[in-house]
Amino acid sequence: MGAERLLLITLLLKLGVMAAIAAVLVRSVAFQRYLYNDDRNLAEKFYFALFLSLPLAGGVMIRLAVPAFQAADLSLPGALLLGLTGGYGVGIVGGAAIALPAVLVPHEWLALPMIVLAGTVGGLLRRAAPNQEEVWAFSPFIDLELWRWLRNRLDRPFRDWQALVFALVTGATLLQLELRRGAPSLIYADEPHSFATVLAVLAANILAIAIPIKIWNNTRIERKLEAQRRLLVQARLDALTSQINPHFLFNTLNSVASLVRFDPDTARVLIVKLSNILRRMLRKHESHLTLREELAFTDDYLDIEVVRFGLDKLRVVKEVDADTLDTLVPSMLLQPVIENSIRHGLAPKIEGGWVAVRAHRSRRGGQNRIELEVEDNGVGLAAAEPGGDAPRPPSGEGHGIGLANIRERLRVLYGDAASFEIRSRSGGGTLVHISLPAEEVASPLAGAHSQLPLASDPGVQP
Numbered sequence: 001m002g003a004e005r006l007l008l009i010t011l012l013l014k015l016g017v018m019a020a021i022a023a024v025l026v027r028s029v030a031f032q033r034y035l036y037n038d039d040r041n042l043a044e045k046f047y048f049a050l051f052l053s054l055p056l057a058g059g060v061m062i063r064l065a066v067p068a069f070q071a072a073d074l075s076l077p078g079a080l081l082l083g084l085t086g087g088y089g090v091g092i093v094g095g096a097a098i099a100l101p102a103v104l105v106p107h108e109w110l111a112l113p114m115i116v117l118a119g120t121v122g123g124l125l126r127r128a129a130p131n132q133e134e135v136w137a138f139s140p141f142i143d144l145e146l147w148r149w150l151r152n153r154l155d156r157p158f159r160d161w162q163a164l165v166f167a168l169v170t171g172a173t174l175l176q177l178e179l180r181r182g183a184p185s186l187i188y189a190d191e192p193h194s195f196a197t198v199l200a201v202l203a204a205n206i207l208a209i210a211i212p213i214k215i216w217n218n219t220r221i222e223r224k225l226e227a228q229r230r231l232l233v234q235a236r237l238d239a240l241t242s243q244i245n246p247h248f249l250f251n252t253l254n255s256v257a258s259l260v261r262f263d264p265d266t267a268r269v270l271i272v273k274l275s276n277i278l279r280r281m282l283r284k285h286e287s288h289l290t291l292r293e294e295l296a297f298t299d300d301y302l303d304i305e306v307v308r309f310g311l312d313k314l315r316v317v318k319e320v321d322a323d324t325l326d327t328l329v330p331s332m333l334l335q336p337v338i339e340n341s342i343r344h345g346l347a348p349k350i351e352g353g354w355v356a357v358r359a360h361r362s363r364r365g366g367q368n369r370i371e372l373e374v375e376d377n378g379v380g381l382a383a384a385e386p387g388g389d390a391p392r393p394p395s396g397e398g399h400g401i402g403l404a405n406i407r408e409r410l411r412v413l414y415g416d417a418a419s420f421e422i423r424s425r426s427g428g429g430t431l432v433h434i435s436l437p438a439e440e441v442a443s444p445l446a447g448a449h450s451q452l453p454l455a456s457d458p459g460v461q462p
Contacts, residue, residue, distance in 0.1 A: 003191075003193055004192075004193055004194065004196075004197050007190060007191070007192060007193075007197055007200070007201075008197070008200060010070055010071045010190070011071075011190070011200055011201065011204040012204075013071030014071045014073075014074055014204055014208060015204060015207055015208060015211060016071075017059065017071055017072060017074060018074055018077065018078075018208045018211055018212060019211050019212070019215065021052075021055050021056070021074075021212070022211065022212035022215045022216060023215055024055075025051060025052065025055070026215060026216055026219050028051070030047070030051075031048075031051045032219065032223070034047055034048035034051065035048065035085065035216060035220075036220055036223065038132055040086075042089075045086060045087070045089050045090050045093075046093065048086050048090055049082060049086060049089075049090045049093040049094035049097065050094075050097070052078065052081070052082055052094060053078070053082065053093070053094035053095075053097035053098050054097070056074055056075060056078035056079075056094075056098045057097055057098045057100065057101055058072075059072035059073055059074055059075075059078075060072070060073050060075055060098060060099075060101045060102050061101045063188070064101060064102070064105055064106060070188075070190075073188060074208060075095075075098045075099060075102070075111070075115050075118075075188075076114070076115065076118050076172060076173065076176055076189075076205060077169075077204075077205045077206075077208035077209050078094075078098055078208075079091060079094060079095035079098055079099075079115045079116070079118035079119040079122065080118050080119070080121060080122040080125075080169060080172065080205075080209055081122065081208075081209050081212055081213075082094035082095065082119050082122060083095075083118070083119040083120060083121060083122020083123035083124070083125065083126060084122040084123075084125050084126050084135060084138075084165075084209065084213075085122075085126070085135070085213070085216075086123075086126075087123045087126050087127070088119075088120060088123030088124075088127070089123075090119070090123070091116075091118075091119025091120055091121075091122045091123040092116055092119050092120060092123070093119075094119055095115040095116040095117075095118055095119030095120075096112065096115070096116055096119075098115055099111040099112040099114070099115040099116065100112070102187075102188060106185075107186075108185070108186055108187050108188060109186050109187075110179050110183060110186040110187035111186075111187050111188065114175070114176055114179060114187060117172070118172050121168050121169075121171075121172055124168070125161075125164065125165055125168060128161060128164060129161050130161060134161050135213070136213065136216075136217045136220065137217075138162065138165060138209075138210060138213050139162075139210060139214075140203070140206045140207055140210045165206075165209075166206065169202070169205055169206055169209065170202055172205075173201060173202050173205050174198075174202075176189045177189050177190070177192070177198070177201070190204075253274075256270050256271060256274060256304070258308065259307065259308075266307055270303070270304050270307060273300040273303055273304060274300075274304070276297075276300050277297065277300050277301060287330060287331060287413070288328045288329065288330055288331060288439075289328065289329065289331050290325065290326050290327065290328060290329070291320070291324055291325050291326070291327050291328075291329050291359060291370070291372075292325040292326065294329055294331070294333060294334055294335075295318070295320065295325075295334070295357070297332075297335060298334050298335050298338055298357070301335055301338065301339070302316050302338065302355075305342055309342075309346070309347075309352060310352075312352065313346075313351075313352030313353075314342065314346060314352055314353070314354075314355070315352075315353070315354040315355075316354070316355055316356075316357075317354055317355070317356040317357070318356075318357050318358075319356065319357070319358040319359075320357065320358065320359040320360075321359060321360045321361060323361060324359040324360060324361055324370055326440055327361075327370045327438050327439065327440060328439040328440070329370070329372070329436060330409055330410070330413055333372075333406065333409075333434070334357065334372065334374060336402040336403070336405070336406055337374040337402075337403070337406065337432045337434075338355060338357065338374055339402065340402050340403060340432075341355050341374055341375075341376040341378060341430060341432075342355060342376070344378070344379075345376040345377075345378020345379060345380070345429065345430050346376055346377075346378045347378075348378070348379050349378050349379050353376060353377040353378055353429075354376065354377055355374065355375070355376045356373070356374070356375045356376070357372075357373070357374055358371075358372070358373040358374075358375070359371065359372050359373075361438060362435075364435075367437060367438075368437070368438040369435055369436060369437060369438050370435075370436050370437075370438045371433070371434075371435050372433070372434040372435075372436070373431060373432065373433050373434075374431075374432045375429065375430070375431040375432070376429050376430055377428075377429040378429055378430060380424045380428050380429055380430055381422075381424040381430060403420075403422065403432075406420060406434075407420045410434070410436075414436065414437065417436075417437050418434070418435060418436050418437070419433075419434070419435045420432075420433075420434055421433045421434075
């Protein structure tokens with residue numbers, strides 16, 4: 001009775017050791033890359049075999065050095081696990097590495113063929129799986145509705161993959177026990193003394209395979225959820241950008257159309273600028289660009305608007321510190337704000353006005369930041385909601401989509417690290433203030449920007 005109790009304790013400790021090994025390994029980014037990649041090349045298979053076989057071989061060495069601690073030896077379920085998660089090659093190489101200490105020191109000659117065979121069996125099980133998801137879904141627990149499980153699966157046991165796993169793991173376990181009984185000095189195995197303890201050894205081997213799979217599958221699911229979250233964020237950003245682009249494009253085309261008949265030379269210049277704008281808008285995969293590039297984009301837009309309104313009706317002021325030009329900002333950040341100022345602030349004003357673009361650095365809370373402002377002296381906002389949003393312009397046309405999109409993009413990209421404020425008073429113009437964490441590009445020469453003739457000539461200070 002004491003020997004059986006000691007065996008049960010040893011089996012429980014084995015499960016704890018296997019769980020600890022699996023939990024430690026999955027913290028390695030390299031191991032995750034090898035584990036979750038179904039199309040491994042030869043080098044990746046070799047490294048994956050080493051990752052798992054080395055700690056298991058260390059367990060065999062601990063068992064040899066400290067005979068009282070047999071729970072460290074997980075050679076059989078470890079080799080099966082290697083083949084199941086890595087295939088034939090990984091199972092064979094890893095199994096040989098696991099058995100090597102037992103062969104070299106106490107000359108347990110049967111350990112090498114037995115453990116290599118177990119790795120091959122694991123590879124066979126992987127090959128027999130209907131798909132890789134079946135491997136990750138492996139569980140030692142059958143359905144709660146036992147009758148339905150028996151009816152649907154055990155009528156054709158070797159066509160059911162999980163039943164095949166049970167059968168082959170049982171066969172490998174019984175073979176190891178028989179070899180141990182016939183040649184105790186040539187191979188190590190647990191020593192059950194009754195049918196109940198044989199079942200306990202079998203259950204422990206199955207659980208020693210299932211526990212790492214469950215631990216690794218949880219991490220795999222988390223990785224998939226994180227990837228899906230990133231795709232969702234990108235989809236939301238693309239959707240927000242798509243809401244901004246058509247509105248801007250239609251206004252620009254109308255501006256060009258108004259010039260074609262009476263000033264074709266200027267129209268040709270503006271068409272070139274429009275092509276620059278469209279080219280930039282097609283680069284949706286770039287979520288960030290330098291402030292220098294963003295200002296070049298807004299210059300093209302402002303050049304068109306200055307021609308449409310006239311130099312005496314629309315004046316542009318740029319107060320941009322040179323040390324901000326190579327700071328990264330979200331693409332299409334300033335243009336919708338400037339467009340909103342012109343369309344809803346200056347267009348209703350008969351005498352026109354000015355729009356100012358400012359950028360400078362600041363430091364807040366120990367963090368370097370870039371402060372962006374777009375200000376106009378237009379008619380202001382007719383009403384403002386708490387928090388600075390501006391839902392209705394004086395003309396009655398809705399303009400909240402563009403600004404709401406910018407606010408949402410900043411929230412998705414930066415969370416609480418960015419701020420977006422609108423300050424206005426009726427008849428006194430509007431100021432939009434954006435504060436972002438300052439991020440530099442790798443090279444200060446990225447996105448070189450040349451001043452453009454129309455929008456870059458401020459002429460008037462507000």
